[in-house]
Amino acid sequence: MAEPLLAVRALLRRFGALLATDHVDLDVHDGETHAIIGPNGAGKTTLIGQLAGSLRPDSGQIRFSGEDITALTMPRRSRKGLARSFQITSIYREFSALDNVALAVQAHAGHSFRFWRAARDEPGLRAPARAILEQVGLGDRADVLAANLAHGEQRQLEIAMALATRPRLLLLDEPVAGMGAEESQRMTQFLASLKGRCTMILVEHDMDAVFTLADRISVMVYGRVIATGTPAQIRANAEVRAAYLGEPEAAA
Amino acid sequence: MKVSARNILLAAGLLLLIALPALAALLNQPFYVDQFRRIMIFAIAAVSLNLILGYGGMVSFGHAAYLGVGAYAVGVLAHYGVLNGYVQWAVAMGASALVALAIGAVSIRTSGIYFIMITLAFTQMLYYLGISIEEFGGDDGMRLAVRSQFPGLLDLRNGTAFYYLVLAILVAFLLLGHRLVNSRFGMVIRAAKSNDARTRAIGFSPYPYRLVAFVIAGAMCGLAGALLVNHTAYLTPEFMHWTRSGELMFMVILGGIATAVGPVLGAIALLLLEDFLSALTQHWQIILGPLLVLSVLFFKRGLAGLLPGARPNG
Numbered sequence: 001m002a003e004p005l006l007a008v009r010a011l012l013r014r015f016g017a018l019l020a021t022d023h024v025d026l027d028v029h030d031g032e033t034h035a036i037i038g039p040n041g042a043g044k045t046t047l048i049g050q051l052a053g054s055l056r057p058d059s060g061q062i063r064f065s066g067e068d069i070t071a072l073t074m075p076r077r078s079r080k081g082l083a084r085s086f087q088i089t090s091i092y093r094e095f096s097a098l099d100n101v102a103l104a105v106q107a108h109a110g111h112s113f114r115f116w117r118a119a120r121d122e123p124g125l126r127a128p129a130r131a132i133l134e135q136v137g138l139g140d141r142a143d144v145l146a147a148n149l150a151h152g153e154q155r156q157l158e159i160a161m162a163l164a165t166r167p168r169l170l171l172l173d174e175p176v177a178g179m180g181a182e183e184s185q186r187m188t189q190f191l192a193s194l195k196g197r198c199t200m201i202l203v204e205h206d207m208d209a210v211f212t213l214a215d216r217i218s219v220m221v222y223g224r225v226i227a228t229g230t231p232a233q234i235r236a237n238a239e240v241r242a243a244y245l246g247e248p249e250a251a252a
Numbered sequence: 253m254k255v256s257a258r259n260i261l262l263a264a265g266l267l268l269l270i271a272l273p274a275l276a277a278l279l280n281q282p283f284y285v286d287q288f289r290r291i292m293i294f295a296i297a298a299v300s301l302n303l304i305l306g307y308g309g310m311v312s313f314g315h316a317a318y319l320g321v322g323a324y325a326v327g328v329l330a331h332y333g334v335l336n337g338y339v340q341w342a343v344a345m346g347a348s349a350l351v352a353l354a355i356g357a358v359s360i361r362t363s364g365i366y367f368i369m370i371t372l373a374f375t376q377m378l379y380y381l382g383i384s385i386e387e388f389g390g391d392d393g394m395r396l397a398v399r400s401q402f403p404g405l406l407d408l409r410n411g412t413a414f415y416y417l418v419l420a421i422l423v424a425f426l427l428l429g430h431r432l433v434n435s436r437f438g439m440v441i442r443a444a445k446s447n448d449a450r451t452r453a454i455g456f457s458p459y460p461y462r463l464v465a466f467v468i469a470g471a472m473c474g475l476a477g478a479l480l481v482n483h484t485a486y487l488t489p490e491f492m493h494w495t496r497s498g499e500l501m502f503m504v505i506l507g508g509i510a511t512a513v514g515p516v517l518g519a520i521a522l523l524l525l526e527d528f529l530s531a532l533t534q535h536w537q538i539i540l541g542p543l544l545v546l547s548v549l550f551f552k553r554g555l556a557g558l559l560p561g562a563r564p565n566g
Contacts, residue, residue, distance in 0.1 A: 052453065078455030090453070092446045103443050107455035112436040113464065119439045165454055 003066055005030040005199050006051070006169055011060035013046060020046040021057065022223035028169070033191075033200045035210045038220035039243070044203045045087055047220070048173050051201070052084040053077040065168065079108065083167035085158040087174045087203075093147035097138055097157055100146050101129035104164035129164060136160045136190060152183040156190075163194075170200045176209050188212055219243070258561040262513060269419055273412045285415050286483075291523045292418045293479045298503035298515035299425050300472035305501065306510035307433045308465050309445030310360065313368045314375030315500045317355070318348040318470045320382060320492030322477020327396055327487035328388060337400030337408075341478045348474025349467050351378070356466035360459060363448075375492060382489030393488030400482055408482050418479055422516070425472055430512055432468070441465050442510075506547055508554025517555040 004027040013021040020043045028034045036044050049055035051062060053074035062070045069077055078084075092100050102125045106112060109125065119125060133142050136156045141149060146157060155175060162170055175191065176184035188209045194200065195213070204210050210217065211231050218228040221243045227234060234240055269288070276284040297319055304310040322344035329340050359370040383391050399408040406413045432438050444451045444458035451458055481487050490496070499522065507518025525543070529536035551557060 054449065054453070073457070074452040075455050075457040078453060084453050086450075086453070090447060090450045092443055092450065094446055095443075099439075103439060103451075104454040106436055106439065107451075112440045112456070112461065114436040115438075116431050116435055118431075118434040119436045120434065122436075161450075161454055 002030075003063075004028055005065060006201075007061075007063040008051070009061045009063075011047070011050060011057050011062065013050060013055065013057045019223045021050065021060075024060070024220075024223075024225050026218060026225060026228070028199060028201060031196065031199055032215040033195055033202060033213050035202045035204060035214035035217045036220060037204065037207075037210055037217060042220040043223040044220055045173055046223075048084065048087075048171050048201070048203055052082060052171055075107075078165055081166070081168035082171065083162035083165045083169070084171040085155075085162045085173060085175060087177065089151070089154045089158060091146045091154055091157055091161070093145070095146055096143050097133060097146055097149060097153075097160075098126065098129055098142040100157055101132055101160050101164045102126055104161040105129050105132075108165050132160045132164050135163070137186070152179050152187070155179065155187065159190075163198075167198050170194070170198050172200060172202045172204070174204055175202070176204065176206050184209065256561050258559050261559060265513075266423070273415055282411070285411050287523075287527065289411070289415045289418050290480075290483055291520055292415075292422050292516075293476055293483055294500070294503065294523060295516040295519035296418070296422050296425055296479065297473045297476040298500050298507070298519045299422070299429055300469040300476065301500050302504045302507075302510065302515045303429060303432065303469045303472075304462075304465055305504055306514070307438065307445065308441040308462055310462060310466065311368050311501075312359075312371045312466075312469075312497075313494070313501065314355070314371035314373075314497050315469075315473060316492050316494070316496035317371075317375040317378050318352060318473035319477040319480060319496065319500075320375075320378060320489065321348045321351050322474035323481035323487055323491050324382065324388070324477075325474070326400060326478045326481050327394065330396055330398055330400075331388065331394070335398050335401045337402040340400050341475060344478035345471040345474045348477065349471040352467045352470025353463070356463045356470070360462045360466060372494060372497070375497060376494060379489055379492040379494070382492060388487065391489065393486060393490070396481055396485045396487055399485065400478070414482070421475065421479070426512060426516070433510075433512075437461060437464070502544060506544065506554055508556030511554065511556035513559075514554050514556035521555060 006028040008024055008026040011021050011024040024047060036047065038044055046055065050057045053072060057070065061068060064080060064082060069080065092103065105125050105128050106119065130142060133139050136159055138153060138156055138160065141153060146154065149157060159175060176187050179187060184206060191200070191213055202210065202213060214231055216228060217231055217234045218225050219234060219240045226243060227237050227240050229237065272288055273285050276282055297315065301312065301315045304312055325344035325347045326340045329343060334340065355371060355374045359367050362370060388394055406417060408414045433442065440456055440458065440461045444456065444462065448458065477491065480491065503518035503522050504515050505518070506522055507516065508514030525540060526536070529539050
């Protein structure tokens with residue numbers, strides 16, 4: 001079998017005495033949607049941070065597309081095709097939705113030491129940005145200030161910005177968090193439509209979204225990956241049921 | 253340019269500045285030409301600070317350093333007999349750009365209060381350097397015996413010609429600044445101010461862009477320093493005093509952070525207020541201080557925010 005698109009080996013990260021990432025091994029194959037689930041505090045966002053490059057691991061290795069990227073900064077990983085949406089909405093609030101996406105396009109359209117021509121008049125930045133806003137369903141909200149978008153729309157904008165970087169691997173940290181039922185269903189459908197276009201790692205608590213989207217699921221508990229498998233295998237895994245899946249069922 | 257109430261007001265303001273020497277002559281008050289020349293020189297410095305403070309979010313508490321470096325470049329060259337204005341002003345801008353490169357290379361790696369303190373510390377070093385060099389008058393400074401020479405172009409001893417030169421530079425910098433902040437380059441530094449983590453995540457490394465912005469602002473302010481020393485015909489380390497840096501920040505904040513004309517309005521308002529209050533009482537700072545505090549509390553968007561049609565990120 002070909003080398004996976006993303007290969008994580010023995011990744012380790014401590015915060016003081018806490019092992020937030022405890023010898024994590026993870027393979028994500030080209031084209032798959034890989035969900036990472038686990039209770040709060042399991043270290044999912046810490047793992048995403050290390051994959052995206054905002055957080056340094058203490059040891060271990062991350063290979064992306066056959067290349068060791070463990071030491072690369074976040075901007076360099078982005079240019080290699082790794083994109084991230086944040087758990088807590090992170091957008092340019094005082095710019096329009098279209099500006100937000102156009103900036104992401106600009107980041108991947110050569111250097112920006114261009115001092116004279118107005119960036120907002122460049123069709124090469126605006127047209128692709130507009131097309132992506134259409135795709136995520138924000139086409140008619142392009143000129144609205146990002147701060148004035150509804151919460152769900154801001155989450156869509158996050159994803160639009162990530163897509164604008166034309167990623168090979170999309171890291172989605174709780175894309176449907178805080179959304180209403182209908183909104184989260186729409187977002188899930190949209191993410192399903194991305195399958196085949198890019199590989200995705202999905203951290204999510206919403207089990208409907210996870211079991212709809214994921215080809216494989218890894219379960220994290222206390223910084224360790226305790227199981228990886230297809231949704232059916234994960235459903236059937238006794239250790240997982242005990243550690244995690246039992247909780248929401250018991251609560252419901 | 254659209255015809256809007258805002259643009260009509262701005263055009264009227266520009267016309268007023270163009271007509272000012274004639275008006276001053278008509279009223280037999282030549283002092284106004286001098287006063288407004290000084291104001292516009294500080295406006296140039298404030299416009300340059302606004303590029304990094306307003307648009308780039310880099311709160312430099314040491315911007316007077318470049319005012320000083322530009323002034324010293326002219327004064328020191330004149331001291332050694334180099335009087336050609338083109339050479340002097342080119343050296344003033346080049347030296348300021350180099351100093352900004354050195355200060356920026358260190359300080360831009362930090363942020364928040366550390367950035368403020370490092371820029372202040374570097375400027376204090378330059379200030380004490382100015383004080384310590386006896387050859388150039390030390391603490392007392394020295395007279396600029398001959399103003400920068402622009403043979404065949406204009407004579408800076410002619411107050412009105414000098415006034416129009418300053419006005420032309422101010423307008424040119426406003427236009428350049430407008431292009432700059434709306435270009436790809438400008439969008440990157442504004443994005444990095446708005447959300448640094450997001451900017452890195454979409455693939456920008458903000459550091460080189462911030463550094464270049466810092467150097468451009470330093471060079472622009474260096475030219476303001478060259479103008480200032482020609483205006484006062486006197487070179488003093490006081491140009492680099494930290495209270496100067498503070499005044500420049502106030503002009504930007506009072507006028508309206510990250511607005512095109514805000515720093516100009518701020519410079520006019522602050523310096524006229526200073527002149528007016530200091531004529532009333534020698535304790536004028538007691539009145540000025542609270543006024544500034546009130547203005548920051550109540551006009552968060554500055555004087556430019558009072559203009560019709562003002563909007564963020566225009």
